[in-house]
Amino acid sequence: MLDKRLVIVIGHYGSGKTEFSVNYAVKMKEIFENVNIADLDIVNPYFRSREKRDFFEKIGIKVFDSSIKNTAVDIPALPAQLMGVILNPNEKSVLDVGGDPVGARVLARYSEQIKNVEYDMFFVINGNRPETNTAEGALKYLRMIEATSRLKVTGLINNTHMLKDTSAADVEFGHELTKKVSWETDIPIRYEAVIKETAEKIKNEEILEKLFPINLYMREEWMS
Amino acid sequence: MAKVLMKGNEAVGAAAIKAGCKYFFGYPITPSSEIPEYMSKALPEAGGVFLQAESEVAAINMVYGAGGAGARCMTASSSPGISLKQEGITYAAGAEVPCVIVNMMRGGPGLGSIQPGQADYYQSTRGGGNGDYRTLCYAPASIQEIVDYVILAFDKADYYRNPVLIAADGMIGQMMEAVEFKESAHTDLPPKDWATVGTGGKRKPNIINSVYLEAETLQAHNKNLENKFKMMEEKEVLYEAFGLEDAEVVLVAYGTTSRIVKTAIKQAEKKGIKVGMVRPITIWPFPYDVFKTIGSSAKGVLAVEMSQGQIMDDVKIAVEGRQPVYFNGTQGGMVPTPASILADIEKIAGGTK
Numbered sequence: 001m002l003d004k005r006l007v008i009v010i011g012h013y014g015s016g017k018t019e020f021s022v023n024y025a026v027k028m029k030e031i032f033e034n035v036n037i038a039d040l041d042i043v044n045p046y047f048r049s050r051e052k053r054d055f056f057e058k059i060g061i062k063v064f065d066s067s068i069k070n071t072a073v074d075i076p077a078l079p080a081q082l083m084g085v086i087l088n089p090n091e092k093s094v095l096d097v098g099g100d101p102v103g104a105r106v107l108a109r110y111s112e113q114i115k116n117v118e119y120d121m122f123f124v125i126n127g128n129r130p131e132t133n134t135a136e137g138a139l140k141y142l143r144m145i146e147a148t149s150r151l152k153v154t155g156l157i158n159n160t161h162m163l164k165d166t167s168a169a170d171v172e173f174g175h176e177l178t179k180k181v182s183w184e185t186d187i188p189i190r191y192e193a194v195i196k197e198t199a200e201k202i203k204n205e206e207i208l209e210k211l212f213p214i215n216l217y218m219r220e221e222w223m224s
Numbered sequence: 225m226a227k228v229l230m231k232g233n234e235a236v237g238a239a240a241i242k243a244g245c246k247y248f249f250g251y252p253i254t255p256s257s258e259i260p261e262y263m264s265k266a267l268p269e270a271g272g273v274f275l276q277a278e279s280e281v282a283a284i285n286m287v288y289g290a291g292g293a294g295a296r297c298m299t300a301s302s303s304p305g306i307s308l309k310q311e312g313i314t315y316a317a318g319a320e321v322p323c324v325i326v327n328m329m330r331g332g333p334g335l336g337s338i339q340p341g342q343a344d345y346y347q348s349t350r351g352g353g354n355g356d357y358r359t360l361c362y363a364p365a366s367i368q369e370i371v372d373y374v375i376l377a378f379d380k381a382d383y384y385r386n387p388v389l390i391a392a393d394g395m396i397g398q399m400m401e402a403v404e405f406k407e408s409a410h411t412d413l414p415p416k417d418w419a420t421v422g423t424g425g426k427r428k429p430n431i432i433n434s435v436y437l438e439a440e441t442l443q444a445h446n447k448n449l450e451n452k453f454k455m456m457e458e459k460e461v462l463y464e465a466f467g468l469e470d471a472e473v474v475l476v477a478y479g480t481t482s483r484i485v486k487t488a489i490k491q492a493e494k495k496g497i498k499v500g501m502v503r504p505i506t507i508w509p510f511p512y513d514v515f516k517t518i519g520s521s522a523k524g525v526l527a528v529e530m531s532q533g534q535i536m537d538d539v540k541i542a543v544e545g546r547q548p549v550y551f552n553g554t555q556g557g558m559v560p561t562p563a564s565i566l567a568d569i570e571k572i573a574g575g576t577k
Contacts, residue, residue: 014231014400045254045338046398128229128402162229162402221562222487224366224401 003190004118006086006093008107009157010149011124012132012141013099016159018049020124020193021096023214025061034091039065040106042076043098047218055217078106086113097149100141107149114151122190123153125181127160127174135180142185155190156182157212163224164216166194168201175207227404232367232397233258236326236390237266239374240298242405245324246272247297249286251279251305254338255394256328259300280305284312284325291321292432294419296378300326302394303344304335307352313387314353317449318434320418322381324374325359326390328397331557339557340394342479345534348391349508356446358453360460361389361508363478367401369505375408380460382413384452391507393530395480395559456509463511464503469519471500472573474547476527476539478504481560485528488565497573507535515542524572526550528560 009021018041025037037056039049050065057063064085066077085093097103107114123145125138132138142153160166160174171194182189191212194202199213230238236259240248248263260276267274277283283299290297301309306327316323329344331337348361360380364370370392377388420430436442468474473492477485482503489499500518504511518525525547529535533551543549552568554560 014229014234044398046340046394126229128227130228130230133228162227163400165402222483223399 004120005089005091006095006114006117006119008095008097008114008119008121008151009124010097010104010107010121010145010153011099012126012129012138013043013103014129015099015124015126015132016161016193017099017124018047018096019214019216019218020157020159021094022049022052022217023193023212025056025094026059027212028092028094029059029061032092034062035060036062036064036085036091036093038082038085038093038095039063040078040082040095041098041103042106043100043103049096049218052217076106082110083113086110087117089117101144101148104145104149107151111150119151120154120190121149121151122155122157123187124157124159125174125178127177128162128170133177135177135184138177138181139184142181153185153187156187157191157193158189159193161195163219164195165224166198168198168203171198171202171207172204175204227402229400230367230403231258231400232370232392233328234262235367235371235403236300236374236397237262238405239371240324240378241266241270241272243296243375243378243408245296245298245378247287247290247295248272248274248299249277249283249290249297250299250301251277251283253302253305255330255340255397256300256302256326258397259326259328280308281312284309284316287323287325288312288316288319288321288432291316291323292319292420294416294421296382298324298326300328302328302330303332303341306344306347310347310352313359314351314355314357315434316387317353317357317359318355319432320385320449321387321432322385323387324377324381324390325387326374327392329391329393331555337557338394340480340530340559341555341557342393342481342529343531343534343555344391345507345529345531348389349510349538357449358456358508359387359389360384360456361391361506362462363391363505363507364396365479365482365503367396367399367403370396371403371405373505379408379413382416384456385418386452391479393479393481460506461509461511461513462505463514464505465501465511465514467498467500468502468514468517469500470498471519471522472498473569474500474502474518474522474525475565475569476502476504476525476535477529478507478535481528481530484560484562485565488562488569491562491566492569492573495570497569499569510538510542512538512542518547522547524548524550526552526568526572528552528565530554530559
């Protein structure tokens with residue numbers, strides 16, 4: 001396992017951070033006994049990982065979210081246990097952070113503690129989002145979020161998709177885009193996240209090497 | 225233009241700018257806050273003005289002013305915020321000011337919740353303000369549809385010189401989907417020779433007002449408005465319908481709920497039940513006439529809405545007693561499940577209900 005114990009997931013909003021985080025936590029549970037997912041999304045009122053609390057608890061993943069126990073409030077309250085999630089060396093933890101610099105602001109409060117532990121911060125890129133469909137656009141968000149969070153991105157995630165209609169061409173486009181961002185920043189591509197149906201159609205060796213097949217846990221059956 | 229992924233609220237802003245909207249006035253409220261957020265960045269870039277008003281009441285009156293000066297303008301909010309705008313909307317209807325108002329509906333009444341709702345149906349279709357007026361109201365079911373109907377709404381507002389509403393549930397605002405922005409087909413719109421843009425010393429001042437103190441004058445004005453509303457009823461009805469001729473059960477739903485209903489319909493078809501559907505795209509004017517094509521095999525009409533059943537009044541008017549009518553609803557921000565709808569379809573088809 002290359003990744004550090006603490007994995008922080010950030011990105012432009014709407015990039016698919018939550019879907020990646022959820023899939024990542026499930027994957028980690030296959031390897032580690034103690035896995036936590038902390039939902040730090042103070043930006044979105046809907047579609048937050050806390051909505052999947054029952055699912056996580058059934059498979060033994062601990063969920064931490066707002067200290068106000070209600071999925072239907074958008075009050076930026078964080079639980080006191082979060083410090084434990086960040087510092088406990090015996091637990092694998094995923095921090096699912098809200099989008100954009102405004103979402104990443106919650107990290108700044110913990111940045112001094114996070115800097116003292118081994119962490120990875122993954123920047124999720126969806127090349128089909130208008131604001132991050134160029135390397136310049138993606139870089140702008142990467143830099144802004146680094147500045148706000150006072151932490152450094154350590155890996156890039158190509159998560160370029162069109163929901164259930166994602167084609168291999170979408171993934172290829174995102175891969176080339178993420179490569180450019182990697183070239184500019186010297187930050188390696190860590191994963192190529194692709195829904196399972198499309199993952200089977202990928203031929204590009206570079207993508208296959210880092211392929212991270214995902215399920216759409218957050219999309220209801222009636223959604224596209 | 226190629227497809228991109230957008231959140232519904234962002235797409236509303238992008239569509240409005242595409243339609244030539246130059247002014248946005250609003251006050252943020254969940255689940256529609258990304259509309260002003262998007263507009264605050266994108267509208268100045270497009271040569272327009274974004275203004276965060278001190279309140280919803282102020283915002284709608286700014287729209288009244290900008291619309292009265294002939295500019296394409298918009299405001300957006302969610303249920304309690306739209307309630308605050310009702311006075312401004314009836315004034316705009318009375319003074320014949322074109323404007324577009326987007327409502328990302330949430331749970332109510334009162335402050336309610338931030339979760340999705342459809343309980344502003346009465347307010348949207350019956351008019352929440354005073355007086356005899358109507359507003360065209362589109363109820364999109366996807367991000368692509370909200371883009372298309374926001375663009376169309378600007379044309380219709382100008383054509384009829386009347387406010388146009390978009391009533392979407394919060395889910396549409398918050399959901400991310402693929403969209404493309406097509407070139408809008410501007411209908412031949414009359415020049416805005418009524419707008420308050422300065423006389424240039426060449427004509428009498430234009431006045432934007434909704435006060436007519438003489439009873440006869442007001443009645444004549446109201447008759448003119450009535451003619452416009454009748455024309456909308458005649459020309460602007462939009463709906464999607466399928467399987468009505470030989471359906472055992474006919475479903476009625478709009479917005480997000482219609483998509484959940486479609487999932488339930490597919491499940492019912494696997495069980496051998498024939499289900500038809502009417503999806504109103506305009507909830508005012510309501511597609512009454514299409515209900516006449518429901519065949520004799522229909523055992524009932526089932527409407528689904530995130531409310532106590534506000535749509536049922538229109539369903540009953542449309543059905544005219546030909547079939548029994550049923551309702552399946554959720555409230556407070558709960559979203560209906562395909563399973564509960566399927567259970568109702570089975571009950572109606574089996575004749576046990």
